[in-house]
Amino acid sequence: MDLEKIIGNGEIKELLTKTVQTDKVLHSYLLIGKDGIGKKQIAIQFAKMILCQNEEVKPCNCCKSCAQMDSKNHPDFDIILPDGKTIKIEQIRNLQNRVAEKPIISNRKVYIIDQSNLMTKEAQNCLLKTLEEPPEYVTLILITSNEASILNTIKSRCTKLVFRQLSNEEIKGYIKTNLKIDKISSNLLELIGGSIGKAYEIQEKIELYEKIEELADKIEDVDKIELFKQAEFIYKNKEQIDEILDYLNVIFLSQAKKGNYQYLDCIRQIEQTKRNLTANANFDMSVDHMLLKVWEEVNR
Ligand SMILES: [Zn+2]
Numbered sequence: 001m002d003l004e005k006i007i008g009n010g011e012i013k014e015l016l017t018k019t020v021q022t023d024k025v026l027h028s029y030l031l032i033g034k035d036g037i038g039k040k041q042i043a044i045q046f047a048k049m050i051l052c053q054n055e056e057v058k059p060c061n062c063c064k065s066c067a068q069m070d071s072k073n074h075p076d077f078d079i080i081l082p083d084g085k086t087i088k089i090e091q092i093r094n095l096q097n098r099v100a101e102k103p104i105i106s107n108r109k110v111y112i113i114d115q116s117n118l119m120t121k122e123a124q125n126c127l128l129k130t131l132e133e134p135p136e137y138v139t140l141i142l143i144t145s146n147e148a149s150i151l152n153t154i155k156s157r158c159t160k161l162v163f164r165q166l167s168n169e170e171i172k173g174y175i176k177t178n179l180k181i182d183k184i185s186s187n188l189l190e191l192i193g194g195s196i197g198k199a200y201e202i203q204e205k206i207e208l209y210e211k212i213e214e215l216a217d218k219i220e221d222v223d224k225i226e227l228f229k230q231a232e233f234i235y236k237n238k239e240q241i242d243e244i245l246d247y248l249n250v251i252f253l254s255q256a257k258k259g260n261y262q263y264l265d266c267i268r269q270i271e272q273t274k275r276n277l278t279a280n281a282n283f284d285m286s287v288d289h290m291l292l293k294v295w296e297e298v299n300r
Contacts, residue, residue: 003045006038007174007196008166013042015161020049020058025108026159027134030116030142030150033163036197040079040114043141044069047077047110050139065106075104079112087119092126099130099138108137116142117149124151131157165194179203185213187251208237212244216251219298227295234287241277241287245270265297 003013019025031039045059048069054060059069068074078098080091095111103109113119119127130140131154142158144150166174168189174196175181181188181203188209192198202209211233218230234244249270255263273290277283 003042003049006041006045008038008170009042009163012161012163016042016046017049020046025050025139027138028131028140028142028158030144030147030155030158030160031163032144032147032160034165034193034195035145036195036199037163037166038196039143039163040112043112043143044079047112047139047141050108050110051076051106053106068105074106076106076109077111079114081114082118085118087113087116087123089120089122089126092119092123096126096130099135103137108139110139110141112141112143114143115145117144117146119150121151124154128153128157166196167194171196171199175199181206187213187247187254190254191247191250205240205243208233208240208243209247212247213251216248219295222295224292224295227291231287231291234291235284238283241283242274245274262297262300266294269293269297 003017006013029043031043033039048066049058051065051069051074052058052060053063053065059066061070065074065076069077078095080087080095083091095113099109099111113127128151130138134140140158142150142154147155171189171192171194172184175184179199181199188202191209192202215230215233219227222230234241237244249267252263252266252270256267269290273286276286
């Protein structure tokens with residue numbers, strides 16, 4: 001995928017493209033922004049441009065380097081990921097050994113440290129040495145959605161690029177061309193919250209989300225018997241109860257924003273149900289109770 005095909009954050013993509021074209025690539029970057037907005041995709045594409053062997057067009061998509069990047073098998077590139085819950089000092093030491101070796105097929109080497117906020121303190125302190133004295137040919141790209149967990153000494157040695165959330169229009173356009181979601185409601189857009197990653201998660205369970213929306217739509221018009229019929233899917237999707245309650249929350253909040261303030265009490269019911277379930281209350285009874293209360297509030 002070329003950089004221009006990744007949506008959003010146009011100014012960052014342009015800046016990165018220019019740094020490659022003008023041969024001004026830096027030694028260390030810190031990409032900051034919410035999960036699922038394309039930081040990693042952009043970092044990989046940036047690396048591909050840096051490593052490309054073609055003098056004119058980067059990435060050319062036909063040199064040996066580009067081919068190796070596409071087959072995820074480039075000797076001068078790697079992505080460091082958490083090993084379990086953290087990125088450990090051994091992983092950073094291993095990275096430093098590889099950084100010390102000259103590039104094999106490209107002129108430079110690029111290493112991405114994904115979820116770099118999960119580096120242990122020891123790992124971060126160890127990495128500091130490389131950031132202070134990087135070999136001429138090395139570029140390190142740190143990615144994080146949680147800047148606060150990264151030591152200031154690390155941050156001060158990286159060039160920070162802050163990614164903004166995607167606009168609803170950008171998300172809509174992306175979904176239209178790339179995902180199998182036919183109708184994207186304003187509530188779903190709200191839930192997606194500018195994150196392509198979230199949109200993919202939702203696509204996996206789109207039928208469930210449609211049922212939730214249908215239930216919320218009809219709640220003002222149905223009697224109690226019909227209510228429980230409409231809500232049958234909740235009892236059948238016990239594993240997904242968090243997603244169900246979160247989405248009901250989003251829908252009720254949007255109703256409240258339109259001035260239908262009785263929905264604020266519905267949100268309180270949802271919050272209470274979440275607490276009850278966390279405290280191991282009976283699932284069916286909790287859902288029964290919540291549905292009845294919500295129905296009463298709305299039809300008061
Ligand atoms: Zn190339």
